[in-house]
Amino acid sequence: MREPHRTWGENLVRAAPIVLLGVITALAAWPQPAPAAVAHVVQPGETLWSIAVANNLTTRTVAVFNGLSEDAMVIAGETVQVPTVEEGAAALASAGAGSSSVAASGVDHLVQPGESLSSIAVANGLTVQQVASFNGLSEDALLIAGETIGVPAASATGSGTALAVDTSSGLAYLWSPAGSVPLDPAAASSFEAMRQASLSQFGVDLYPGGLLSGYRTYEQQASLYDLFLSGQGAPANPPGTSSHEYGAAVDLAEPVMRDIVDQIGGSYGWAGTIPSEWWHVAYVGG
Numbered sequence: 001m002r003e004p005h006r007t008w009g010e011n012l013v014r015a016a017p018i019v020l021l022g023v024i025t026a027l028a029a030w031p032q033p034a035p036a037a038v039a040h041v042v043q044p045g046e047t048l049w050s051i052a053v054a055n056n057l058t059t060r061t062v063a064v065f066n067g068l069s070e071d072a073m074v075i076a077g078e079t080v081q082v083p084t085v086e087e088g089a090a091a092l093a094s095a096g097a098g099s100s101s102v103a104a105s106g107v108d109h110l111v112q113p114g115e116s117l118s119s120i121a122v123a124n125g126l127t128v129q130q131v132a133s134f135n136g137l138s139e140d141a142l143l144i145a146g147e148t149i150g151v152p153a154a155s156a157t158g159s160g161t162a163l164a165v166d167t168s169s170g171l172a173y174l175w176s177p178a179g180s181v182p183l184d185p186a187a188a189s190s191f192e193a194m195r196q197a198s199l200s201q202f203g204v205d206l207y208p209g210g211l212l213s214g215y216r217t218y219e220q221q222a223s224l225y226d227l228f229l230s231g232q233g234a235p236a237n238p239p240g241t242s243s244h245e246y247g248a249a250v251d252l253a254e255p256v257m258r259d260i261v262d263q264i265g266g267s268y269g270w271a272g273t274i275p276s277e278w279w280h281v282a283y284v285g286g
């Protein structure tokens with residue numbers, strides 16, 4: 001469904017009125033040029049969500065970049081700007097700075113002698129940019145002991161780790177280097193909380209090892225099981241018997257991640273459930 005990359009000129013020829021409107025809208029919303037964003041002409045059946053997933057972005061990223069709400073309907077023939085990851089993150093950061101919903105989920109922190117934006121960010125599993133933009137500061141701003149700054153809740157920072165929920169399938173999405181991995185929303189939000197704790201306590205991110213390492217359909221589980229039986233794949237349960245089919249399991253990317261889940265997972269309802277598989281952790285409730 002993804003449009004081939006075309007130049008502005010080709011797009012103008014093909015869909016001049018719609019694209020022109022999109023260009024004007026984009027220029028009005030983003031005074032600074034966004035040369036790497038790709039103009040995508042919405043195809044029948046596409047949604048903001050499907051366009052975001054096809055480009056490994058969250059729905060929120062694409063929505064904010066286009067000045068839309070996450071549940072905005074897009075119409076076939078309309079042009080949506082698909083940002084790069086960097087452009088999307090910048091748009092989220094600037095949107096977050098003025099957003100009351102983000103501010104409401106932060107906590108106040110009284111700056112102690114010797115603390116910096118960087119040390120506060122690290123202590124809270126955040127980036128300097130997230131803390132700076134939350135407070136409307138530049139990343140190199142100096143903090144003064146006794147000053148109060150806001151520390152955003154990790155899930156509200158609009159970073160790559162923010163949860164995107166697909167309202168039609170009811171699944172939430174975890175960020176991973178391979179792309180967005182679907183999971184049951186309750187399992188996803190507790191995993192995300194555990195992940196933030198891991199970042200702040202151990203400096204280690206927790207994420208699924210691949211796109212099929214979270215929720216799987218029956219058919220996806222069946223194909224992994226077939227691979228296992230043929231000796232080409234990792235151990236996998238027969239279809240119909242895997243917690244992945246409920247979106248309640250994650251196959252972790254690295255053994256160090258499992259060490260951390262063993263230490264802190266209990267507080268978040270996550271645990272290893274298959275002794276022979278270090279990578280497999282399941283949401284057992286919480």
Ligand SMILES: [Zn+2]
Pocket residue numbers: 244249250251279280281
């Ligand atoms: Zn598994």
